Amino acid sequence: xxxxxxLRTLLSCMTVTALSAGxxxxxxxxxxxxxxxHPHAPKPLPAHVAAPYFEAWTGESPAALAAASGNKxxxxxxxxxxxxxxxxxxxxxxxxxxxxxxxxxADIARIQARGGNVIPSFGGYSADTTSTELAxxxxxxxxxxxxxxxxxxxxxxTRIDLDIEADSINNTAGVxxxxxxxxxxxxxxxxxxHHVQFSYTLPTFANGLAxxxxxxxxxxxxxxxxxxxxxxxTFDYWDGATHDMAADTxxxxxxxxxxxxxxxxxxxxxxxxxxxxxxxxxGIDDFGPEETFTAQDAVTVEKWAAARGINTLxxxxxxxDNGGCVGTAGANSCSGIAQDTWDFxxxxxxxxxxxH
Numbered sequence: 391x392x393x394x395x396x397l398r399t400l401l402s403c404m405t406v407t408a409l410s411a412g413x414x415x416x417x418x419x420x421x422x423x424x425x426x427x428h429p430h431a432p433k434p435l436p437a438h439v440a441a442p443y444f445e446a447w448t449g450e451s452p453a454a455l456a457a458a459s460g461n462k463x464x465x466x467x468x469x470x471x472x473x474x475x476x477x478x479x480x481x482x483x484x485x486x487x488x489x490x491x492x493x494x495x496a497d498i499a500r501i502q503a504r505g506g507n508v509i510p511s512f513g514g515y516s517a518d519t520t521s522t523e524l525a526x527x528x529x530x531x532x533x534x535x536x537x538x539x540x541x542x543x544x545x546x547x548t549r550i551d552l553d554i555e556a557d558s559i560n561n562t563a564g565v566x567x568x569x570x571x572x573x574x575x576x577x578x579x580x581x582x583x584h585h586v587q588f589s590y591t592l593p594t595f596a597n598g599l600a601x602x603x604x605x606x607x608x609x610x611x612x613x614x615x616x617x618x619x620x621x622x623x624t625f626d627y628w629d630g631a632t633h634d635m636a637a638d639t640x641x642x643x644x645x646x647x648x649x650x651x652x653x654x655x656x657x658x659x660x661x662x663x664x665x666x667x668x669x670x671x672x673g674i675d676d677f678g679p680e681e682t683f684t685a686q687d688a689v690t691v692e693k694w695a696a697a698r699g700i701n702t703l704x705x706x707x708x709x710x711d712n713g714g715c716v717g718t719a720g721a722n723s724c725s726g727i728a729q730d731t732w733d734f735x736x737x738x739x740x741x742x743x744x745x746h
Contacts, residue, residue, distance in 0.1 A: 391443065391467065391514045391553055391591070391623065391706050432507060432546045434585045437664060438699065440738040441465045441509055443707040445722065446494070447482040452508065453500035455708055459735040462506030462742060465551055465704055466494070469510055470517035470524065477528035479537045483517065489540050498545050510541050511551035511591070518558035525568035526561050534571035535578070542584050549587040551621070559592070559602045565609050572615035589619035589667060589702065596627060596638040598645030619701045621667030622646060625675040625683065632680040635670065636687035640694055643668055660699055667702030668695065672710055672734045673725025674718065685729050688737040696741055703741045711735050 435441075441463040444452045456464055470483040481487035481494065498508050517523040528534050541547055558564060572588050579586045590610075592603040599607075599622065610617050624639040643666050650662050670691065675681045688705075695703045705711075707722075712731040715724035725734075 391555075432502060432548055432585070434548045434587070435463065435507065435509075436742060438696070438701065438703075438741060438744070439463050440703045440741045442705045442711070442735065442738065443467050443511070443669070444508075445707045445709050447484075448709060448722075450709070451497055452494065453497040456501050456506065457504070459708060459711060459732045460739050461708065461735050462501070462504065462739070463508070464501065464506075464708065465509040465511050467511040467707070468514040468517060468553065469512045470514070470522040471527040472522070474521035474527050476522075477524075477530055477533040477537070479512065479524050483522055489537070489544055491544060495545065498547070502546060507549075508545070508547060509549045509551050509589070510545070510547055511553050513553035513555070513558060513591075515556055518554065518556040521557075523554070523558045523564065525571065526558055526564040529563075529567065531567050531570045531574060534567060535574040538571060538575045538586075539578055542579075542586050548585045549589060549618070551589045551591055553591040554606060555591075555593045555623075559606060562605075562609075565606050566613070569606075569610045569613040569615040572610065572617075573613050576616055587618035588616070589621050590617055591621040591623060591667075591669060593626075594622035594624060594642045594646070596624075596633070596642050598642060598649055617665070619665060619667045620646065621669055621702055621704065623669050623671075623706070625669075625671035625681060625706075626677055627681060628677050630680075635681060635683040636690040636694075639668055639670060639687075639691050643698075643700065663699045664701050666700045667704065668700060669704040669706055671706045673727040673729070674720065676720035678719045682727065684727060685733045685737070688734050692737050692741050696744070703738050705734055705738065708735070 442461060444464045444466050446466050452464055469479045469481055472480055472483050472485050487493045501508055513523045521527055524537060525534050538550055541550060575586060592599060607617060622642055624642050646666060647662050670683050672683055709723050710725045711734045712724050713727060713729040715721050715726055716728050718726045
């Protein structure tokens, strides 16, 4: 998440026509292990879910902000290793924050008690550019898989997100290890009767994935790894143009859908849409005012997402969902536009509840 200008400029020089060169047999958003559920396993996520990102490094309580904003589901960012070469993942890469109930366990339990859940997310721009994304750092597929499994058994979560961009998306060895680990975890989930889904959060053009994203997903199918959701980040285009951000969100997702449909004619349009997720950035993104996603854009995108039946609707990030810094681009704690606090949360939460 949060890609700076030079990377986006580099990506924009690449052609999207390469996307026609094969892709992955994606699993449906609701695709889960066929075996009966583990007797103590939590329920899977809804088929259509709003789950904004929560910046886990701020010291704030995810349960408190979820309750205040009205969100039942959060995507918690990020997990990574503390140094290249390590196979141990920590929240925020901090050794004092291991995958343990003592770290965020009480918060996650409170969210689950209210009928929701969290989606732990690995990677992000910082980890992806420092070789501390788990599969870039660790060369053992078994060890990577064990980390993923530990999240399921420690916190009772049912989806893991992998935010892969920047250097990580081009690290072919890391991509291959990660997808092999996903397949291994899915076999473990079948044996142990746990629910677990995997989503990939990937950078996008305004008309579809970059070739690097396609290659990553093609590798997943080659390794027998089911990708339940492809979540595209529809912001930070860095092309110098003034964007209609709601329209570009639709065209990016539609481009992805059309490419998937051409490559997988056996899948119905509904199943294809239900493998797609969209993450927007409320307000002024990192590039500047030319890329501003407004509160009205949120209304437009939420209605479109509900009509299309996509799987996941998200935004970066929950702490930005307020109007405390009008005119500021790319702030971590406010959107940069005039808005009521939790405007975007309240709009997107309708997607989970189907309030139309």
